[in-house]
Amino acid sequence: MTTGTLITVAPTGAESAKAEVPALPVTLDELLLTAKECEALGAAVIHVHIRDDEARPSLDPGRLRATVAALRESTDLIVQLSSGGAVTDPEGARLAVLDAAPDMASCTMGTVNFGDDVFLNRWEFIVDLHTRMQERGIVPEYEIFDLGHLAALQRLLGKYGLPAGGHVHVDFVMGVPGGMPGTAATLVAAHQMLRDLPAGTTFSATGVGRSTIPVLLASLATGGHLRVGMEDTVTYAKGRPVESNMQLVARAVGFAQLAQRPPLTTAEARDLLGVSAVRR
Ligand code: KMH
Ligand code: ZN
Numbered sequence: 620m621t622t623g624t625l626i627t628v629a630p631t632g633a634e635s636a637k638a639e640v641p642a643l644p645v646t647l648d649e650l651l652l653t654a655k656e657c658e659a660l661g662a663a664v665i666h667v668h669i670r671d672d673e674a675r676p677s678l679d680p681g682r683l684r685a686t687v688a689a690l691r692e693s694t695d696l697i698v699q700l701s702s703g704g705a706v707t708d709p710e711g712a713r714l715a716v717l718d719a720a721p722d723m724a725s726c727t728m729g730t731v732n733f734g735d736d737v738f739l740n741r742w743e744f745i746v747d748l749h750t751r752m753q754e755r756g757i758v759p760e761y762e763i764f765d766l767g768h769l770a771a772l773q774r775l776l777g778k779y780g781l782p783a784g785g786h787v788h789v790d791f792v793m794g795v796p797g798g799m800p801g802t803a804a805t806l807v808a809a810h811q812m813l814r815d816l817p818a819g820t821t822f823s824a825t826g827v828g829r830s831t832i833p834v835l836l837a838s839l840a841t842g843g844h845l846r847v848g849m850e851d852t853v854t855y856a857k858g859r860p861v862e863s864n865m866q867l868v869a870r871a872v873g874f875a876q877l878a879q880r881p882p883l884t885t886a887e888a889r890d891l892l893g894v895s896a897v898r899r
Contacts, residue, residue, distance in 0.1 A: 621749035623883040625844035627664040627823055628657040630864040632648045632850025633676035640853050642863055644671040647689060654694045656865045661872040661882030664697040664892075665690065666725065666760075666846065668704070676705040678712040683719035690859035697894055699723035701762060702748055705736060706736040710744050717751055722838045722894050724731035724752060725790075726759040726766035728775070732797025738764070742771070748778035753783050756897040760823075761789040766805075769812045776817065781823040784893025785821040788844055789813070791838075802832020803837035819890055821891065828885075829850045833869060839878040 628646050630653045637645050644653045647669075654665050669686050671677040683700060690698045702713050702720040717724060726741045726748045732736070752759050759782045761772050772789065773855055781787065791809050794801025806824055813820050825846035826834025835845055847867040855861045855870075889895040 620889070623798035623887065624821060624839065624878070624880045625664065625821075625883050625888050626662045626868060626871055626875065627666055627699070627844070627846040627848075628653075628656070628662040628864055628868055628880045629652075629666040629825070629846055629848035630849035631668045632758075632848075633701070633703075634667045635849065635853055637670070638813060638859070643849055644864065645674040647686060650686065651689055651693050654690055654696055654865050657868045658694045658696050658885070660694065660865060660868045661875075662868050663883050663885045663888035664699055664723070665694075666699045666848070666850065667721075668701045668850065671894060676708075677760070678704050678708055678716060678720055680715055683716060686717050689865050697722045697888055697892065698886060699725065702726050702897060703738070703762065704729050705854070706733055706738050710741075714747060714751065717748075717755055717757055720755065721757060722757045723760055723892070724748075725760040726752065726760050727764065728771045728804070729765065731795065732765040734796045741872065745771070745775060746779060749782065753780070757781045758786075758788075758892055758894050758897060759783045761787070763791050763809065764787050764795055766799055766809060766812060769809065773815050777825055780892045781817065782893075785893070786893030787817050787849040788892050789820065789822045791822060791824040791825060791834075792827070792851070793834050795891065801826035801828075801834045803833055806834060806837040806843075807841065810843070825851045828854070833873055839874060839880060845875065
């Protein structure tokens with residue numbers, strides 16, 4: 620059954636430099652303002668990467684805890700911390716993200732070439748993330764950069780059981796140079812592979828760069844949900860830089876409404892993702 624659309628905003632990421640993308644929210648105040656405005660437009664989840672005082676990507680534990688607290692104070696958004704960080708972040712710091720006790724955290728299901736870099740996700744590291752999230756009642760979003768990552772997820776769930784909350788939700792991150800392409804055909808193939816995962820598994824999709832719109836349309840057409848934001852997209856249209864995350868969320872909401880799948884509320888999103896089922 621097709622439901623409304625879960626809209627996740629990924630406002631910052633770890634890849635763009637503030638100097639090159641001045642509209643990128645990098646301070647806590649900028650993040651909170653963005654979060655509130657995106658929630659008002661229809662976002663239900665925020666996927667968070669933080670920056671330090673020089674706007675460099677950071678996994679500072681105190682800053683992460685303060686960010687989770689401030690987002691909870693100012694919004695009803697589901698707070699999803701990135702455990703992916705930047706390609707240079709060590710495994711220990713990425714695991715320690717969970718100490719900030721977010722509602723959700725990302726869990727990337729395998730290693731992938733990432734432009735000129737490598738985004739390293741060893742099997743044992745993935746198992747650690749998954750089992751620590753189970754123990755702490757943190758709901759994972761499994762990040763899928765390549766089709767083989769879905770086979771890894773099937774193996775993970777088979778060996779270690781369902782995630783906290785009992786619901787499986789994946790996010791197809793498409794169009795990363797080195798990962799699966801951001802095309803409708805690839806999204807359909809990924810969607811087909813969900814048959815091997817537990818019944819009721821849901822998916823969001825995001826297309827990096829110029830694959831944003833084809834991926835968005837293909838996801839809506841196949842019953843999927845949407846992730847948008849300046850982590851993945853800094854150009855709104857040819858020659859037009861993105862002005863704000865709100866501009867991207869507003870566009871996603873417009874497409875979702877056209878598809879007659881309006882945005883889920885934060886309460887509906889909590890139920891869908893199993894966040895409300897977790898005892899804290
Ligand atoms: N910044 C990328 C290397 C995640 O947030 O979990 C990893 C990433 C995935 O963004
Ligand atoms: Zn991320």
